Amino acid sequence: MVTIKDIAKAAGVSHTTVSRALNNSSLIKNETKRKIQEIAKELDYVPNYSAKGLVNQKKYLIGLFFSSMRKGTSSSFLADSISGIHEALDVNYSLSVESIDTVVLSELNLQRYDGVLVMSQSDEDQHFIDYLREKKCPFVVVNRHIEDPDIPNVVADDAAGVTEAIDYGISLGHRKIAYIGGKENFRSTNERKKGVLSSLKKAGLPINDAFFLTGDYTLESGLHNMNQLLSLPELPTLVFCGNDDTAIGALRAIRIAGLHVPQTISLIGFDDSPVVSYLNPPLTTVHKPLKQMCEQATFLLLSLIGGESVDQKKIQLSTTLKIRESVKTVMENKNKRI
């Protein structure tokens, strides 16, 4: 292992000078700097982050904690998150990935991280967030809306995205609109539900309680809840699903029942994971800019770590409606076309 002392010897300077040169200190003459950097490259020098960390009180490690890592369907969920984060991270940082579900708080050594990103999918990880706060570990919560104004939070504008989607459905003639959401009282659930309701209200459409179902964002939940809807005396013509997984499950239920999307029932999802454009039919869905969210969150976290004053703790990014083939135009007063 080659150290700054080796370089110092080779360059005929002190190791301090080498340290400064390598850290691009303005105190060092440009020429010395260049020479030292050259030698460093020649010797294949790489800094020892344990040593750097020890003196700098830094860890050069960011923690990414996922809640229910296994559930998030989106093939790209983790991949997008990770690549978004790396986009914002310089080479000095490594990214440690862990699941909140399996981590034992008492065994968790937060000191290992300079800061933590929480990829939150449900209120179930609230205890984890509370713990981070208690331990005064810098962190940012991504994905799930957090009410508390003090908690740095990067989210998508779910409500607006859903409203846009429902507006689109209504513009195509849909009047009987159902919703399969997440668990009651979860913020993202409420956000998305709010989006549906506001759209309905705006259009002056009645709200049928039987059309508002509670799931848990899993494939199974989509299947199950769709069956529930299918058992109703009057079917909805459009079902908005809280996420793509739910939509995939719902699609399956509809096909098992011998019905068709969008002929019998139209479907809209949320997330826009890569597979859904290859479904039959390709799913119309709300695209969530997850990668950008993670990138923003990382920038935010880095500022927090750097002790910079952060003016904007809440960041909200816009979604995009991806129109594909799972929503059909409906004739006024008819919803039985097959």
Add this chain to the structure above:
Amino acid sequence: MVTIKDIAKAAGVSHTTVSRALNNSSLIKNETKRKIQEIAKELDYVPNYSAKGLVNQKKYLIGLFFSSMRKGTSSSFLADSISGIHEALDVNYSLSVESIDTVVLSELNLQRYDGVLVMSQSDEDQHFIDYLREKKCPFVVVNRHIEDPDIPNVVADDAAGVTEAIDYGISLGHRKIAYIGGKENFRSTNERKKGVLSSLKKAGLPINDAFFLTGDYTLESGLHNMNQLLSLPELPTLVFCGNDDTAIGALRAIRIAGLHVPQTISLIGFDDSPVVSYLNPPLTTVHKPLKQMCEQATFLLLSLIGGESVDQKKIQLSTTLKIRESVKTVMENKNKRI
């Protein structure tokens, strides 16, 4: 931050004793040990891994490098890998996740890791593996078969899994069997292709070159290659797809053509990602025990890091055929039932 010196003071011993006690050294009296550990817990002491690492020449960090992280469809691909690895890792280690595609070799500081796991999906990452070897960084390659007997490698028995799947198809009466694989000359491609061929040979079935197509394991490749097959004068009755993504793309192509699975064409996939059991129809596929593979790979890597002599550098785990609804029974000499 509470250090061993703080504990030493509180316990009325030297910091050396504390260090030994905390590391469970046999040199320390049990009573002293207990007392010290108690105080440590009370003071909420957590070790500083930078300091530990500096003196121990350890990093307490394992690197996980993915090739084509974005392509791997399987929603659970990353998640399974990560949780499998954590299964084998003790609390001392963090897991750093990165994509091979985006990493710049010249900027990569391998010294940061005690060892590296390569989640390899194609020959494209060979240069990365070569680099690891050149740098003498302990590593294990997971998922892709590596010929070189010196390279530690954990894989699934793809060939056997595919053979089992094709045997199953043949037992159901299929005679015209096609294959959409990965790029030519990729080891996993060849493995799986070999599986198909051996099964065909065993059954004394002719091999139709037009039925053996080359893709790249993406959704798009499945769609594209299936279209190719669909344009043939004579259709296969069963298409084996090199992975689930390919199968999803193929399914889409078949539906666009107005045909049906399994009525017109039967489909088999590979991987068994969570979504495929919710497809229409649910996909029969070969389950790859990715999580276990990663766990095994991590154990192997840990031994390598520990400098233990490793007797078994090549580990191969068995796959399981998941029979669902995408393969139908075919009548002898008929393949036009719809």
Add this chain to the structure above:
DNA sequence: GTGAAAGCGCTAACAG
């Protein structure tokens, strides 16, 4: 069994 002292590789006063 326990303690004193040295040192891992690096940065940061402080001097010059």
Add this chain to the structure above:
DNA sequence: CTGTTAGCGCTTTCAC
């Protein structure tokens, strides 16, 4: 601009 010195928190000889 550059060098000397001290010290980050921890483990490890070497004494006792």
